[in-house]
Amino acid sequence: MLSGALHRIRPTPVVASIAIGGISLGLMSKLMVRNIHADSGAPQKVFGGGLAMVSLPLESSMLVNHNTKLLRFKLPSNNHISGLSLTGAVLTLSWPKGRWLPVARPYTPISASDQPGVVDLLVKRYPDGKQSSHLHSLQPGETLRFAAAIPGVTWKANSVPHVTLIAGGAGITPIFQLAQGILRNPEDKTVITLVYGANTDEDVLLKKEFDGFEKEFPGRFKAVYTVSRPFEKSPFRGGYVTKQLLEEVTESPLDRKTKVFVCGPPSMETSLVGSRSEQGILEQLGYRKDQIHKF
Numbered sequence: 001m002l003s004g005a006l007h008r009i010r011p012t013p014v015v016a017s018i019a020i021g022g023i024s025l026g027l028m029s030k031l032m033v034r035n036i037h038a039d040s041g042a043p044q045k046v047f048g049g050g051l052a053m054v055s056l057p058l059e060s061s062m063l064v065n066h067n068t069k070l071l072r073f074k075l076p077s078n079n080h081i082s083g084l085s086l087t088g089a090v091l092t093l094s095w096p097k098g099r100w101l102p103v104a105r106p107y108t109p110i111s112a113s114d115q116p117g118v119v120d121l122l123v124k125r126y127p128d129g130k131q132s133s134h135l136h137s138l139q140p141g142e143t144l145r146f147a148a149a150i151p152g153v154t155w156k157a158n159s160v161p162h163v164t165l166i167a168g169g170a171g172i173t174p175i176f177q178l179a180q181g182i183l184r185n186p187e188d189k190t191v192i193t194l195v196y197g198a199n200t201d202e203d204v205l206l207k208k209e210f211d212g213f214e215k216e217f218p219g220r221f222k223a224v225y226t227v228s229r230p231f232e233k234s235p236f237r238g239g240y241v242t243k244q245l246l247e248e249v250t251e252s253p254l255d256r257k258t259k260v261f262v263c264g265p266p267s268m269e270t271s272l273v274g275s276r277s278e279q280g281i282l283e284q285l286g287y288r289k290d291q292i293h294k295f
């Protein structure tokens, strides 16, 4: 059936290499699923680096707003941790019915990399989204295939006194991880300003956790929320993440050493970081290219 399908399609070289890559990844994943056994002693990393062919059962699934679920997967034992690098992501695979290529999509867990026994994904479902719909359909006990660990950004504690983190919508997951990694490292004294843009009040994710950071780390963490379609009596600012907003709430890149990290939908990233033909808001504010990091 597969060879029949390949004959019918007659792929171009580019399509062929993507297809072959996908098939290889799928077959490799089927063949190489690891049986991870618990050892006594130091925790074992499930996603220590590179390939990590492993199937994990869903422990629980909770709707956190109208389109986003918190999915908790069980690691092989309580002596296992994800072991991902800071802001690292996991590549997930699924085989939707009727398709001969697997769907592969990355997700950045929101659980700490040293949390024993479980790994948590916060997944926004897109209309007709292949993997996000599959993940939202999973029931406790069903498994998900993980293929690899994808490294995150490089962060050196105290490399600058202050960072601005800018997130849009579901792009909050790596930004949350970076904030958590900086704040939970007792050696790291970096001050963080988070600017988080969302569509509506209910699209603001992880608010409780950020409120917790503000209480636990006074003077080191400040969050500013802005929503483009605020509810009536919304506690948040209204509108997009604009130049004026950033000028008002963040450190000037000219006054002190700072870096900015950005993760959001493509339109937001382009307006902030710019494109080949146009300067973005951050450069207009005086950030040098080497101060700007896009996930």
Ligand SMILES: Cc1cc2nc3c(=O)[nH]c(=O)nc-3n(C[C@H](O)[C@H](O)[C@H](O)COP(=O)(O)OP(=O)(O)OC[C@H]3O[C@@H](n4cnc5c(N)ncnc54)[C@H](O)[C@@H]3O)c2cc1C
Pocket (backbone or CB within 6 Å): 089, 103, 105, 106, 107, 108, 109, 122, 123, 124, 125, 126, 127, 128, 129, 130, 131, 132, 133, 150, 170, 173, 174, 265, 266
């Ligand atoms: C490193 C990395 C980490 C990520 N971490 C997370 C995470 O923690 N949580 C999470 O929910 N997502 C995360 N994503 C996005 C995720 O990988 C998928 O792209 C997303 O779930 C959509 O996949 P899909 O198969 O459901 O949609 P697809 O079938 O690929 O797309 C269906 C339609 O949905 C829309 N769509 C898809 N993706 C986006 C998007 N990002 N913005 C706007 N519209 C879109 C488009 O209109 C598209 O036509 C991450 C992406 C990267 C690169």
